[in-house]
Amino acid sequence: MKIIVPVKRVIDYNVKPRVKSDGTGVDLANVKMSMNPFDEIAVEEAIRLKEAGKAEEIIAVSVGPAKAQETLRTALAMGADRAILVETDAEVEPLAVAKILKAIVAEENPGLVILGKQAIDDDSNQTGQMLAALLGRPQGTFASKVEIDGDSVAVTREVDGGLETVRLAMPAIVTTDLRLNEPRYASLPNIMKAKKKPLDSKTPADFGVDIAPRLKTLKVSEPPVRQAGIKVPDVDALVAKLKEMGVA
Amino acid sequence: MNGSRYDILFEPVQIGPVTAKNRFYQVPHCNGMGHRAPSGMAAMRRVKAEGGWAVVCTEVCEIHPSADISPHNEARLWDDRDIPALARAADAIHEFDSLAGVELGHHGFRAQNRISREIPLGPSSHTVVSYDPVQSRAMDKEDIRNLRRWHAAAARRAKQAGFDLIYVYAAHGLTTPMQFLSRRYNQRTDEYGGSLENRARLLRELIEETKDAVGDTCAVPVRICVDELVGPAGLCSDGEGRDLIEMLADLPDLWDVTVGDWSNDSRPSRFGEEAVHEDYVSFVKQVTSKPVVSVGRFTSPDTMVSQVRRGVLDMVGAARPSIADPYLPNKIKEGRLDDIRECIGCNICAAADNTYTPIRCTQNPTMGEEWRRNWHPELIPARESQDRVLVVGAGPAGLECAVSLGKRGYEVALAEATTELGGRVLREPLLPGLSAWGRVRDYRLGQLHQLANVEIYMDSHMSADEILGAEFDRVVLATGSSWRRDGVARYHRTPLAGLDEKAIYTPDDIMAGRIPTGPTVVFDDDHYYMGGVIAEKLRDLGLDVTLVTPAPVVSGWTANTLEQPRIQKRLLDKGVTIVANQGLVGFSDQAAKLACAFTGRETTIEANSVVMVTSRTSHDSVYNALAAMGDQVRDAGIKSFSRIGDSLAPGTIAAAVFSGHRYAREFEKPESDEVPFLREVSELGPWSARN
Ligand SMILES: Cc1cc2nc3c(=O)[nH]c(=O)nc-3n(C[C@H](O)[C@H](O)[C@H](O)COP(=O)(O)O)c2cc1C
Ligand code: SF4
Numbered sequence: 029m030k031i032i033v034p035v036k037r038v039i040d041y042n043v044k045p046r047v048k049s050d051g052t053g054v055d056l057a058n059v060k061m062s063m064n065p066f067d068e069i070a071v072e073e074a075i076r077l078k079e080a081g082k083a084e085e086i087i088a089v090s091v092g093p094a095k096a097q098e099t100l101r102t103a104l105a106m107g108a109d110r111a112i113l114v115e116t117d118a119e120v121e122p123l124a125v126a127k128i129l130k131a132i133v134a135e136e137n138p139g140l141v142i143l144g145k146q147a148i149d150d151d152s153n154q155t156g157q158m159l160a161a162l163l164g165r166p167q168g169t170f171a172s173k174v175e176i177d178g179d180s181v182a183v184t185r186e187v188d189g190g191l192e193t194v195r196l197a198m199p200a201i202v203t204t205d206l207r208l209n210e211p212r213y214a215s216l217p218n219i220m221k222a223k224k225k226p227l228d229s230k231t232p233a234d235f236g237v238d239i240a241p242r243l244k245t246l247k248v249s250e251p252p253v254r255q256a257g258i259k260v261p262d263v264d265a266l267v268a269k270l271k272e273m274g275v276a
Numbered sequence: 277m278n279g280s281r282y283d284i285l286f287e288p289v290q291i292g293p294v295t296a297k298n299r300f301y302q303v304p305h306c307n308g309m310g311h312r313a314p315s316g317m318a319a320m321r322r323v324k325a326e327g328g329w330a331v332v333c334t335e336v337c338e339i340h341p342s343a344d345i346s347p348h349n350e351a352r353l354w355d356d357r358d359i360p361a362l363a364r365a366a367d368a369i370h371e372f373d374s375l376a377g378v379e380l381g382h383h384g385f386r387a388q389n390r391i392s393r394e395i396p397l398g399p400s401s402h403t404v405v406s407y408d409p410v411q412s413r414a415m416d417k418e419d420i421r422n423l424r425r426w427h428a429a430a431a432r433r434a435k436q437a438g439f440d441l442i443y444v445y446a447a448h449g450l451t452t453p454m455q456f457l458s459r460r461y462n463q464r465t466d467e468y469g470g471s472l473e474n475r476a477r478l479l480r481e482l483i484e485e486t487k488d489a490v491g492d493t494c495a496v497p498v499r500i501c502v503d504e505l506v507g508p509a510g511l512c513s514d515g516e517g518r519d520l521i522e523m524l525a526d527l528p529d530l531w532d533v534t535v536g537d538w539s540n541d542s543r544p545s546r547f548g549e550e551a552v553h554e555d556y557v558s559f560v561k562q563v564t565s566k567p568v569v570s571v572g573r574f575t576s577p578d579t580m581v582s583q584v585r586r587g588v589l590d591m592v593g594a595a596r597p598s599i600a601d602p603y604l605p606n607k608i609k610e611g612r613l614d615d616i617r618e619c620i621g622c623n624i625c626a627a628a629d630n631t632y633t634p635i636r637c638t639q640n641p642t643m644g645e646e647w648r649r650n651w652h653p654e655l656i657p658a659r660e661s662q663d664r665v666l667v668v669g670a671g672p673a674g675l676e677c678a679v680s681l682g683k684r685g686y687e688v689a690l691a692e693a694t695t696e697l698g699g700r701v702l703r704e705p706l707l708p709g710l711s712a713w714g715r716v717r718d719y720r721l722g723q724l725h726q727l728a729n730v731e732i733y734m735d736s737h738m739s740a741d742e743i744l745g746a747e748f749d750r751v752v753l754a755t756g757s758s759w760r761r762d763g764v765a766r767y768h769r770t771p772l773a774g775l776d777e778k779a780i781y782t783p784d785d786i787m788a789g790r791i792p793t794g795p796t797v798v799f800d801d802d803h804y805y806m807g808g809v810i811a812e813k814l815r816d817l818g819l820d821v822t823l824v825t826p827a828p829v830v831s832g833w834t835a836n837t838l839e840q841p842r843i844q845k846r847l848l849d850k851g852v853t854i855v856a857n858q859g860l861v862g863f864s865d866q867a868a869k870l871a872c873a874f875t876g877r878e879t880t881i882e883a884n885s886v887v888m889v890t891s892r893t894s895h896d897s898v899y900n901a902l903a904a905m906g907d908q909v910r911d912a913g914i915k916s917f918s919r920i921g922d923s924l925a926p927g928t929i930a931a932a933v934f935s936g937h938r939y940a941r942e943f944e945k946p947e948s949d950e951v952p953f954l955r956e957v958s959e960l961g962p963w964s965a966r967n
Contacts, residue, residue, distance in 0.1 A: 042725035044614065060728040216691045216733035217742045253280065259582070 029139035029198075030085045031074040033108065034129055035067040037092050037099040038149040051247045054149070063099045066144025068106075069204040072211035073174055074142050075107035082176045083139070085109050089132055091125050093117050097227065104222035105214035111227040116239060124232070124239040126158035131235035133163060138199060140181065145170050145203040156203035166196035170205040282577050282608050284584055289330070289567050289591055292495035292529030294440045296330035296375055296591065299584060300605040301569045303532060304379035304443070304499070305595035306335035307635035307644065308628045310349035313956050314361035316634060317351070319647035321376075322368035324598055327653075328605030331591070332369045333377035334362065336445060339430035340423075341392035343382040347632045351378065353430040359437045366438035377441035378434045379499065380486075382423060384452035385412030385461070397423070399455050399462040399469065415452075420468065420478065423452060427482050428489040435490040442494045444482045447501040447534045448541060453479040454501060457520065458510050472516050476523060483527050497530035497569075503556045505536040513556040518563070525564045532593065533557045533570040538626075539838035541571065542596065545621025546709035546805075547842045550579055558588045569593040575600075575618040577608045599625050600639040602653050614722050617653075618715045624930045627836035638716060638930040641676065641937035648953035651941065659685040660944050663915070666691065666748035668738050668898070671699020672929050673921025673936035674754030675720040680940030682727035689748065690724070691736040697721060699756050700922070701929060703787040708812045710805075716929060740901035744912040751914055752939055753899050754932075757892040757922035759783045765801035765890035767826045767859040767873075776864045779885040783810050786887065794884025795820040797868045799860040803832045804928070807889040808843045814887070815850045822853040822881060824860055826873045860886065892926035899923070916943065 039045055040060040048055045063071075077083045088103035090096040091114040100111035114128050133141060146153035160167035168174075168183025172191065175182045176198075185192045186205045196202075214222075232239045260266045286298045302324050309317040317334070324332045337351035338344060352358045362378065369376040385398030388408045396404060397419055398412035415423070427444075434442045446453040455461040456478045462469050468477050479498075486496045502517035504510030511517040513535075521531065534541045535556045543552050551572040561568045567590040574580050575597045583589045597604055600619035607616050617639045628635045628644070637643035642651035663686060667678045670692035678690040696702055698717040705714035724730055743751055759782035763772030781792050783806050796819050800807025808831040811823045823830055830847060834840040847854060855870065861878065862869035868883040902909055902917050909917065920939050921932035942952075 040725060042721075058728050060725060060730075213695060213734035213736075215736040216689060216738065216746060217736060219733065220742070220745055220747075 029083045030087060030136055031077065031083045032087050032089055032129070032133065032136060032138040032141045033067070033070045033074050033103065034089045034091070034125070034141070034143050034155070035071065035099050035103050036064040036144070036147045036149075037061050037090065037096040038064045038147050041065055041148055047248050047250050051249060053245065053248050061095065061099075063102050064144050064147045064149075066146060066148070066204050066206070068144075068211040069206070069208050070142040070144050071103045071106050071108060072209045073171075073202075073204060074140075075212075076209065077140075077174070077176060078107070087112065087136060087138070089114070089129065091116065091120050091128055091232075100227055101219055101222050102214040104225045104227070105218035106212055108225075110225055112230060113227060114230045114232060114235070116232055118239055119241060120232075120239050121241050121243060122152045122154035123158055123242065124237060125155050126162055127237045128232055128235050128239075129155070129159050130162045131237065133159075133199075140198060140200060140202060142174075142202045142204060145205055156201055160201040163199075163201070165199055165201055167201040167203070168194050168196050169203040171202050172205050172207045174202055174208065280611065282581060285577070285580055285592065285605075286609060291331075291375075291441065291497070291567055292491065293493055294375055294495050297373060298328070298330040298605060299580075299591045300329045301331040301591040301593045302329040302333055302598045303569065303571055303593040303595050304333040304335055304377070304445075305599070305625075306348065306350055306629045308349050308631075308633045309635065309644065310335055311352040311358065311361060312349040313634060313648075314364055315954075315956055316644065316647040318365040318368045320635070320644060321365050322371065323602045323646050323653060325369045325372040325374035327598075327601070327603035328609060329374055329598060329602075330605075331375045331377055331441060333379055333441070333443075334365055336379045336381040336450070337362070337430070337434070338387075339380050339382050340426040342389060342394040342397055343387050344389045344392040344394065345383050345387050346391045348629060349632060350381075353378075353380070353433045353437075356433060359433050362434070362439070363437040370438065375440040375495075376438060377443065377497070378437070378439045379443040379445050380427060380430050380434065381443075381445040381450070382427065382452045383450055384455040386450050386455075397452065399452075399464055402461060414464070417466075423478075424481055424485055428485045431486045431489045431494075435494055440494055441497050441530075442486060442490050443497050443499055443532075444479065444486055444528070445499045446479050447499045447532075448538050449501070449504070450538070453482055458504060459516075460504070460506065460510050472519055473523065476520055480524060480527065483524070491529075495529040497532050498524075498528035499532040499534060501534050501536070502560065503535045505540060513559060517556075518559055521560055522563045526566055528566060530567045530569060530591075531560055531564055533560050533568060539841070542623060542626055542838055543573070543621070544623045544837060544839045544842075545573070545712035546839060547846075548573075548621075550574060550576060551583065554583070554588055561587055561590070567591060571595065573597060573619055573621055575604070575616065577613060596621070596623075596625060599635065599637050599643055602640070617719050620713045620715045622713060622929070623837035623839065624928065626838050627833075630836040636930055636934065638928070638933060639719065641930075641934045645953070648955070656680060656683050656941065661749075662687075663749040664689070664747070665750040665752065666738075666743065666746055667752045667754060668743070669693070669699065669754035669756060669921075669923065670697040670732070671754060671756050671921060671932065672701050672716055672720075673923075673932040674699070674752070675701075675717065675724070676933045676936035677752055677754060677920060677940050678730050678936075679720050679723045679727070680937050682724065682730040684940065685729065688727075688730040689733060689746075690730060691733045691738050693735075693737040693755075695734045697732070697734075700932075706787065707809045708816060710809065713929070716933065738898065740898050740905065743898070743902065743917075744905070744909065744914070747913065749913065749915050750943060751902070751917040752943075753896075753917065753919045753923055754921045754936065755895040755898060755923040757894045757926040759888065759892050760890055761888055763799070763801075763860065763888055763890055766803075767801045768890075772861070774862055774864060775886075780863070781885055781887040783887070783889055786810055786813060791817060792819065792885030792887065795822070795882055796885045796887060797860065797863075797881065797883040798823045798887045798889060800825040800827075800830065801859075801890045803827055805831055805834055805839070805843075807831060808834070808847060810887055810889055811847055811852045812850060815847070815852050822855055822883070823847065824855045824858050824868070824870060826857065826859045828856050830854055830856070855881075892922065894919075894923045894926060896923055918943070
C-alpha cells in the first residue's frame with residue numbers, strides 16, 4: 029500500500045509574523061519557513077505505519093514555490109520514499125490543492141492520504157475534506173489515533189466533549205490532530221542522505237488544474253495591541269473590579 | 277511606539293538644571309578599565325548613550341590620592357591631568373543627547389592607598405576591609421576641610437570635563453560621607469559624631485559645596501544607602517535611613533537610592549529577583565520632591581512601568597541590565613521586546629572589576645570590547661563571502677556563533693546531537709537558583725528563529741565522515757565538555773587511584789537525574805558555583821551531604837561574583853556539612869579518606885557516594901578525527917575547521933559565548949601574530965632631573 033502525505037511550506041511557527049505595511053498580506057521576505065507542524069505529524073504517522081509493515085511506500089507531495097523542495101527534503105529525511113513538487117509561485121487555495129492532489133491520487137492509487145488538519149498560515153482546515161469530497165472517499169478528520177485493520181482504518185477523532193472512533197473503508201483520507209504522535213526530527217545526516225531520494229517536479233498545468241484564486245483578500249491587519257493591565261491587591265478587589273467592568 | 281503602554285518610560289525628567297530625555301538611567305558601574313583604559317571606558321559608555329539611556333554615568337571616580345583603591349581600575353580626578361580622559365567619556369555620551377554623570381568618591385578607610393601610600397582617612401581609626409595590614413586614622417578638622425576642598429575641586433574638574441551630573445557618593449559603606457553617617461564606623465565625639473544630624477554634617481557640607489561649585493549648570497545627585505541591613509546598629513529604612521532622607525529631603529537634585537553593601541545592591545539572581553529592593557526604597561519618594569532613581573536588575577518593561585506608575589521611582593536605574601543590553605531603552609521604544617538581551621544576574625561583570633580586568637558579560641560578548649576590538653552589541657559587519665558554515669553543537673558557544681554568523685548574512689546550519697537546544701545553558705538552569713541563566717539560551721533561540729538563513733537540525737550527531745559529506749565550506753565544533761570522574765583538578769593533577777567507581781558521580785550525572793544515595797561527599801576542587809549548587813540540590817533531595825574542599829571556603833571564586841558569603845550561608849542553613857581545607861585522597865568501602873591541605877594528616881568519613889566537582893574534559897574526538905584526516909578535509913571542500921567554547925577549553929558560560937561570537941566576527945581573518953586588540957599605552961613621564 030502507498031501513502032500520500034501532502035506537506036506545506038509555511039512561515040515557521042516560532043516566527044512572529046509581520047503584516048506588510050500596505051495590508052495586503054504577511055511579509056515573507058527573509059522570514060524563516062518550515063514544514064507545517066500538522067504535516068510533520070502526518071509524515072510521522074505514515075512512517076510509523078510503514079515501520080509497522082502496513083505500508084510499502086510513502087510519497088510526499090508539496091504544492092508551492094521551488095523552495096518547497098526543502099520541505100520535501102525534510103519529509104524524505106524523516107523517512108518518506110519519494111517526493112513530488114508541484115511548482116507554482118502563485119498563492120494556491122485549498123480547493124486548487126485538493127484538485128491537484130486528486131489528480132496525483134488518480135495516478136498513484138494510494139490506500140491512504142494523510143494530511144495535516146490545517147496549515148498554520150491560513151488556518152483553512154479544508155484541503156482534506158475537499159479532497160475526500162472530490163474523490164468521493166471516506167474521511168477521518170482530526171485524528172488522534174490511526175489503526176489499520178485489513179482493508180479498513182479506524183480513526184479516533186478529537187471532537188467536542190471527547191473522542192469518537194470511526195471506521196473507514198480504504199482508500200481513505202485522514203487528517204491529523206496535534207496529539208496523534210510526536211514527529212521525529214529530520215537530522216542533518218538524514219537530510220544529506222535524502223538528497224539521493226527521487227524528487228519529481230511538476231506544475232499545476234501538468235494536471236490540468238486551474239489554480240486561479242476564488243477568494244479576494246481585502247485586508248490583512250495585526251491583532252490589536254494589548255492594553256495596559258492593572259494590578260489588584262487581593263481576590264475581593266478583583267471581584268469588585270470585575271463587577272465594576274460589568275464582567276462578573 | 278507612540279500610544280504604547282511603555283510611553284511613560286519615555287517622558288523627560290528634570291534633574292536640577294538639566295533635563296533627562298527619558299526615564300532610563302545608567303547608574304554608576306565600574307568596568308575594570310577606568311583610568312587605565314579611558315578610551316575603552318568612553319567607547320563602552322558611548323554605546324549606552326547610543327542605545328537610548330538618558331543618563332549615562334561613569335564608575336566611581338577617585339577624587340584624591342588618599343582615595344586610591346587600586347588595583348581596582350576606577351575613574352580618577354586627582355588633578356587636571358585626569359580631565360582629558362574623562363572628557364572623552366562625557367563627549368562620547370553627549371553625541372547622543374544623553375546626560376553624562378560622574379560619581380565623585382572618596383573611599384575613606386576603604387582605600388588601602390596601595391599606590392599612593394597615603395594613610396587612609398576615616399571618621400575613626402579602623403582597619404581597612406581587606407586583610408591588608410593597614411589602618412585608617414581618624415580625620416581631624418583640617419582633614420575634613422581638606423576633603424571638602426578636594427571634593428569641590430574635583431567637581432570643578434568634572435564640570436570642565438563636560439559632565440552634567442556630578443555626584444556626592446554616600447553608599448555601599450564605601451565612601452567617607454557614608455562612613456561618617458553610620459554609627460558602626462563613626463565613633464567621633466565632635467560635631468561630626470553622635471547625633472544623626474552631626475553624622476550627616478559632612479554629607480550636607482559636601483552637597484552644599486558641590487552645588488556651590490558647579491550647581492549653576494550641573495545637577496548634583498546623591499547616591500545614598502537607606503538601609504545597611506544590620507538593623508538599628510546602622511542606617512535602616514524605617515529608622516535613621518528614613519530620618520536622613522527626611523532631613524536632607526530636597527537638598528540634592530536627585531536621590532539615587534541603594535540598599536546594603538555592593539553584594540546586596542548587585543544581588544546575584546541566585547539570591548534575588550528583579551525589583552528586590554522595593555520594600556526598602558519606596559518610602560523615599562514620599563519624603564522628597566526631587567526625582568528618585570533606584571535599581572533592581574530591571575529588565576522587564578512592565579516592571580519598569582509599574583515602578584513608575586506606583587510611585588516607587590521616577591527613573592529606572594540600571595547597571596547590569598545596561599551591560600547585558602546597552603540598547604534596552606531603544607528596544608522598548610521600538611517595541612522590539614523579544615530582542616532584549618536580559619541580564620542573567622551571574623555577576624561575571626562584577627568579577628571582571630574584582631579581578632582588575634576590563635569588564636565582560638555573559639549575555640553581551642561585546643561588552644568591554646567596543647573600543648579595543650571595535651565590536652558593537654547590535655551591529656556586525658555583513659558577510660565577506662558566500663561560505664556556508666556548519667556549527668556543530670547548540671550550547672552557549674554554538675548558539676552565539678550561529679546567531680552572529682546568521683546576522684552577518686552567512687548561510688548557517690546548526691546541528692545539535694540531542695533533541696533540545698542549549699547544551700549546558702539548558703541543563704544548568706534547572707539546578708537550584710540558576711533558572712535566570714536560561715536567558716542565555718532564550719535570547720539566542722529568539723534571535724535564531726528570526727534568521728531565515730540559519731537552519732537548525734536536531735537529533736543530528738555529526739561524525740567526522742558525515743561532516744565531510746555535508747557540503748560546507750567552514751566547520752565549527754562547539755561540542756562542549758563533560759565533568760571528569762577521576763578527581764583531577766587543582767589538588768590532584770593526575771588521576772586519583774583506587775576509587776570505588778560505581779559510587780562516583782559527576783555534575784553531569786546529577787543533571788541527567790542520576791542521583792546518589794546515602795551519605796554523599798561533594799568534592800569541590802572547581803571552586804566556582806557548581807560544587808555549591810550540586811551540594812544544595814542533593815541536600816534539597818534529602819541526602820546527607822558533606823562538601824569537602826581544599827579551599828578555606830565553599831565556591832571560593834564566587835567572592836568575585838559577590839555570591840560567596842550567601843552561598844556558604846545557604847548551604848549551612850540547609851544543613852550541608854562543610855569540610856574546608858581538606859582534599860579527597862581516597863574512596864572505597866563506604867569511606868572517603870580526606871587529607872588536610874596543609875599537614876596532609878588523614879581522616880576518614882562515612883560516604884556511600886562521592887560527587888566529583890573537579891574539572892572537565894573537552895569533547896574533541898570529532899575535531900581530532902578531522903585533524904587526522906589531513907588533505908581529505910580540504911578535498912571535501914572544507915576551508916577550515918575550528919573548535920570554540922568548552923570543546924576547545926572548558927571555562928565559564930561567558931567565555932563560551934565570547935568564543936562563539938569571536939569566531940563569527942573573525943573567522944575570515946588571516947592568522948596573524950599581531951596583538952588582536954588595541955591597547956592604550958600610557959605616556960612616559962618626564963625623565964630628566966628626577967633626583
Ligand atoms: C560591575 C559593576 C560595577 C559597579 N560599580 C559601581 C560603582 O563604581 N559605584 C557605584 O555606586 N555602584 C556600582 N555598582 C552598583 C550599581 O550601580 C548598581 O547599583 C547595582 O548593580 C544594582 O543595579 P542593577 O541591579 O541594575 O545591576 C556596580 C555594579 C556592577 C554590576
Ligand atoms: S555579566 Fe551576568 S550579571 Fe553582569 S550584566 Fe552580564 S548577564 Fe548580567
